[in-house]
Amino acid sequence: MDTFDFASWSQACLLRVEQALSDGVGVGAPAGLGEAMRYAVLDGGKRLRPLLVLAARQAVAAGDGKASASAGFDEAALRAACAVELIHAYSLVHDDMPCMDNDVLRRGKPTVHVQFGQAQALLAGDALQALAFELLAPEGAAVPEPVQARLCRLLARAAGAQGMAGGQAIDLAHVGCGMTEDALRHMHRLKTGALLQASVLMGAHCGNAAPAALQALADYGAALGLAFQVVDDILDVTQDSATLGKTAGKDAEQGKPTYVSLLGLERAQAYASELLVQAMAALDAAALPDTRALAALAQMVVNRSH
Amino acid sequence: MDTFDFASWSQACLLRVEQALSDGVGVGAPAGLGEAMRYAVLDGGKRLRPLLVLAARQAVAAGDGKASASAGFDEAALRAACAVELIHAYSLVHDDMPCMDNDVLRRGKPTVHVQFGQAQALLAGDALQALAFELLAPEGAAVPEPVQARLCRLLARAAGAQGMAGGQAIDLAHVGCGMTEDALRHMHRLKTGALLQASVLMGAHCGNAAPAALQALADYGAALGLAFQVVDDILDVTQDSATLGKTAGKDAEQGKPTYVSLLGLERAQAYASELLVQAMAALDAAALPDTRALAALAQMVVNRSH
Numbered sequence: 001m002d003t004f005d006f007a008s009w010s011q012a013c014l015l016r017v018e019q020a021l022s023d024g025v026g027v028g029a030p031a032g033l034g035e036a037m038r039y040a041v042l043d044g045g046k047r048l049r050p051l052l053v054l055a056a057r058q059a060v061a062a063g064d065g066k067a068s069a070s071a072g073f074d075e076a077a078l079r080a081a082c083a084v085e086l087i088h089a090y091s092l093v094h095d096d097m098p099c100m101d102n103d104v105l106r107r108g109k110p111t112v113h114v115q116f117g118q119a120q121a122l123l124a125g126d127a128l129q130a131l132a133f134e135l136l137a138p139e140g141a142a143v144p145e146p147v148q149a150r151l152c153r154l155l156a157r158a159a160g161a162q163g164m165a166g167g168q169a170i171d172l173a174h175v176g177c178g179m180t181e182d183a184l185r186h187m188h189r190l191k192t193g194a195l196l197q198a199s200v201l202m203g204a205h206c207g208n209a210a211p212a213a214l215q216a217l218a219d220y221g222a223a224l225g226l227a228f229q230v231v232d233d234i235l236d237v238t239q240d241s242a243t244l245g246k247t248a249g250k251d252a253e254q255g256k257p258t259y260v261s262l263l264g265l266e267r268a269q270a271y272a273s274e275l276l277v278q279a280m281a282a283l284d285a286a287a288l289p290d291t292r293a294l295a296a297l298a299q300m301v302v303n304r305s306h
Numbered sequence: 307m308d309t310f311d312f313a314s315w316s317q318a319c320l321l322r323v324e325q326a327l328s329d330g331v332g333v334g335a336p337a338g339l340g341e342a343m344r345y346a347v348l349d350g351g352k353r354l355r356p357l358l359v360l361a362a363r364q365a366v367a368a369g370d371g372k373a374s375a376s377a378g379f380d381e382a383a384l385r386a387a388c389a390v391e392l393i394h395a396y397s398l399v400h401d402d403m404p405c406m407d408n409d410v411l412r413r414g415k416p417t418v419h420v421q422f423g424q425a426q427a428l429l430a431g432d433a434l435q436a437l438a439f440e441l442l443a444p445e446g447a448a449v450p451e452p453v454q455a456r457l458c459r460l461l462a463r464a465a466g467a468q469g470m471a472g473g474q475a476i477d478l479a480h481v482g483c484g485m486t487e488d489a490l491r492h493m494h495r496l497k498t499g500a501l502l503q504a505s506v507l508m509g510a511h512c513g514n515a516a517p518a519a520l521q522a523l524a525d526y527g528a529a530l531g532l533a534f535q536v537v538d539d540i541l542d543v544t545q546d547s548a549t550l551g552k553t554a555g556k557d558a559e560q561g562k563p564t565y566v567s568l569l570g571l572e573r574a575q576a577y578a579s580e581l582l583v584q585a586m587a588a589l590d591a592a593a594l595p596d597t598r599a600l601a602a603l604a605q606m607v608v609n610r611s612h
Contacts, residue, residue: 029467033475037467094432099403099424118405122428123475126400129432130466133439137459148455153443160436161335161343169339169429
């Protein structure tokens with residue numbers, strides 16, 4: 001197999017994702033709302049979730065069969081890549097609001113409610129969530145309707161009360177409180193892990209993967225999702241706001257339990273490395289022909305500086 | 307055809323809907339979040355949107371074919387009935403928040419943010435929207451996946467920036483401003499009309515209706531949706547808070563353009579009656595075997611006192 005050039009691969013993916021987001025977000029919306037939606041989504045973010053979708057799609061692509069099936073699955077994956085980013089973006093908009101984290105800086109820019117007011121921020125977040133599902137269920141597109149339904153199912157579960165929103169509620173309930181490591185892990189599995197894992201699984205459902213491969217990719221997604229949060233907690237204490245593009249040191253300031261506050265910095269770093277090993281082992285177990293992009297993403301998640 | 311007993315029909319429908327909502331909302335959610343979600347949804351509301359779904363399903367049921375198809379369509383319709391109510395409920399939770407309408411009374415009870423705090427209200431609304439799509443896309447259920455995809459499509463469009471959320475953004479931008487009748491109609495078509503029309507269409511997609519019948523039902527839904535808002539504007543000035551179960555007279559107090567402020571009370575009432583005639587004409591044009599429940603609902607919308 002050729003050497004895998006992750007930088008070229010991700011650059012090509014990001015070009016498609018940015019174009020699709022720019023074509024699809026806020027278009028046809030009332031002026032102020034559309035502007036707030038685009039501000040929340042475009043020109044920012046690592047796009048980790050979209051890359052996970054596209055990497056997982058690549059891992060299962062060898063089983064496509066007919067070329068017409070490939071085209072449908074590729075379109076489904078691009079739509080899924082945008083949809084997971086919209087859910088992520090909406091959650092940041094709402095999470096930054098004064099009644100939640102009350103943050104004024106995000107991706108190096110004023111947060112949406114600072115720029116557009118709280119009411120518009122609230123509506124923009126709501127509209128972005130709806131748009132995520134709208135993108136997954138296009139009319140007359142090449143994406144087969146059963147695939148559309150499965151993508152909606154995976155995303156809805158990951159976004160809702162037993163996923164991201166549920167994790168945020170647990171987070172909210174524990175500001176200033178202690179938390180066991182099990183409780184912290186459960187919170188993060190919901191708050192950030194569910195959507196990261198769903199990104200992997202949505203990509204994997206854009207193809208004909210066997211149940212065993214899907215399970216292995218679910219394991220990969222779970223390990224990667226947890227690793228992401230552990231590293232996030234580490235970066236919050238080791239990096240400054242300029243590097244992060246958001247306010248550093250907020251966790252400690254708000255008395256939030258984190259992996260660093262619970263384990264200490266050194267053990268948190270060791271835990272992140274251990275989760276990377278788990279993710280790689282799951283990829284091996286998936287026994288799929290091309291998991292190079294997924295492997296590179298797991299390494300990137302653990303070794304990132306922001 | 308037998309005389310249609312709307313009261314019995316709607317009572318039977320509501321029993322099923324209330325049970326399904328009670329079984330499905332907030333279950334498995336973290337404690338505080340689940341409680342806020344259930345508070346927002348259960349024991350309240352006219353359930354107009356669920357009734358529209360079930361009435362439209364009834365209108366197309368004669369074309370089901372096999373009994374197994376009927377069971378799948380019936381389950382799809384019940385899920386759709388719950389989903390539209392969840393979208394409606396979430397919009398009320400967010401709309402009542404201090405940064406929006408800042409309302410403290412809803413369905414005769416303290417609003418969600420008064421009862422649970424703003425952060426929990428924000429998350430509960432977000433989680434209710436996700437749950438709506440989760441209900442529409444069940445795994446291993448009797449509902450065919452293509453039907454699931456179509457229901458997600460209709461709901462996502464109606465809820466988003468070109469539907470409900472977009473209408474609320476237009477509303478927000480016009481507080482204290484004048485508005486032409488065309489602009490007011492456009493706003494309401496999005497803000498309340500889109501979801502009411504989608505309720506009808508989602509019910510109609512739980513079956514095998516011909517395109518002409520679907521178009522006629524779309525026309526019915528559009529007329530009914532607009533009539534609903536005209537009557538809402540009328541009730542805001544003619545009824546008191548106790549009758550409405552929410553704060554009366556808010557529109558005028560906030561300087562919001564309404565059909566009453568634009569047309570005057572008498573012409574607004576005449577317009578509501580005209581829209582009822584349009585809705586009934588569309589039902590005739592649909593040429594479906596049993597549109598009695600849809601007809602009764604249109605009459606209820608226009609003749610209601612709260």
